[in-house]
Amino acid sequence: MDVENQIRFTRFILVGFPGNWGVRATVFLMFLMACILTVAENVIIFLLVQQNLPLHKPVYFFLANLSFLETWYISVTVPKLLFSFWCVNSSISFTHCMIQLYFFIALMCTECVLLAAVAYDRYVAICHPLHYPTIMSHGLCFLLPLGSCTNGFGISLAKIYFISCLSFCGPNVINHFFCGTSPVLNLSCTDMSTAELVDFVLALVIFLFPLSLTVLSCGCILATILRMPTGKQKAFSTCASHLVVVTIFCSATIFMYVWPRAVHAFTMNQVISIVCATVTPALHPFIYCLRNREVREALKKLAYCQAIRSG
Numbered sequence: 001m002d003v004e005n006q007i008r009f010t011r012f013i014l015v016g017f018p019g020n021w022g023v024r025a026t027v028f029l030m031f032l033m034a035c036i037l038t039v040a041e042n043v044i045i046f047l048l049v050q051q052n053l054p055l056h057k058p059v060y061f062f063l064a065n066l067s068f069l070e071t072w073y074i075s076v077t078v079p080k081l082l083f084s085f086w087c088v089n090s091s092i093s094f095t096h097c098m099i100q101l102y103f104f105i106a107l108m109c110t111e112c113v114l115l116a117a118v119a120y121d122r123y124v125a126i127c128h129p130l131h132y133p134t135i136m137s138h139g140l141c142f143l144l145p146l147g148s149c150t151n152g153f154g155i156s157l158a159k160i161y162f163i164s165c166l167s168f169c170g171p172n173v174i175n176h177f178f179c180g181t182s183p184v185l186n187l188s189c190t191d192m193s194t195a196e197l198v199d200f201v202l203a204l205v206i207f208l209f210p211l212s213l214t215v216l217s218c219g220c221i222l223a224t225i226l227r228m229p230t231g232k233q234k235a236f237s238t239c240a241s242h243l244v245v246v247t248i249f250c251s252a253t254i255f256m257y258v259w260p261r262a263v264h265a266f267t268m269n270q271v272i273s274i275v276c277a278t279v280t281p282a283l284h285p286f287i288y289c290l291r292n293r294e295v296r297e298a299l300k301k302l303a304y305c306q307a308i309r310s311g
Contacts, residue, residue: 110152
């Protein structure tokens with residue numbers, strides 16, 4: 001039958017999370033607690049940076065933007081994930097699916113560029129400390145997050161345009177708990193080579209350049225640390241923390257965005273998506289902020305003020 005004569009589906013069926021009800025209930029509670037904890041962590045970090053003058057520095061400004069981004073990022077995928085534990089086959093409209101996919105890709109791409117901005121900030125602070133106030137000016141600190149959002153949402157718009165132009169005429173079952181690039185592309189009944197090529201090229205651009213900048217910045221930081229007579233441990237801790245975040249982020253996302261058809265197994269795709277949606281946002285506040293002395297002091301000050309008000 002010709003594609004033109006086939007029924008074009010306007011709704012998709014999300015398979016959801018497999019397993020019996022007992023397993024679902026247990027895992028549901030685990031992810032619900034992780035979601036609440038992650039949102040609380042990122043909101044607290046964002047408010048701390050906004051309300052404490054000692055934290056009004058470029059690096060904390062970027063981390064506050066990252067926390068704000070992570071809060072929205074979780075809201076795109078985790079509610080559907082939690083819902084999938086109780087509804088094995090939930091439906092989603094084509095429009096809603098494209099909107100969810102758009103924001104998921106946009107926030108992911110934005111985070112990738114923003115992580116590169118954090119790496120550049122640490123490079124300037126450690127390798128060129130005397131020029132740090134001049135280089136990391138208020139204008140540059142404003143432009144870097146703005147440029148991250150512009151690139152992320154612009155690239156996502158181009159990806160979604162080519163994906164939405166495809167025809168979906170059966171089957172309409174997505175082996176996932178939300179609309180992801182690979183599961184959606186696998187349902188197309190028309191030639192998807194152009195959409196795949198666009199997705200591959202744009203993913204390569206959005207990941208290759210920020211990742212190269214991050215690796216180069218960390219390499220320069222390590223070279224500078226080795227020449228330091230003192231303070232090596234603190235400087236190395238900063239670089240190591242960022243490398244851990246970047247490694248987790250890139251390892252989890254490269255399978256889904258650099259080559260969408262590379263991930264076919266439902267279980268593997270699901271695990272990677274869960275890592276991106278829940279594990280990475282939960283780790284960022286611990287790795288970046290809660291290990292930092294200035295942030296801990298700000299938290300103690302906040303807790304002390306709250307205790308006085310309560311008393």
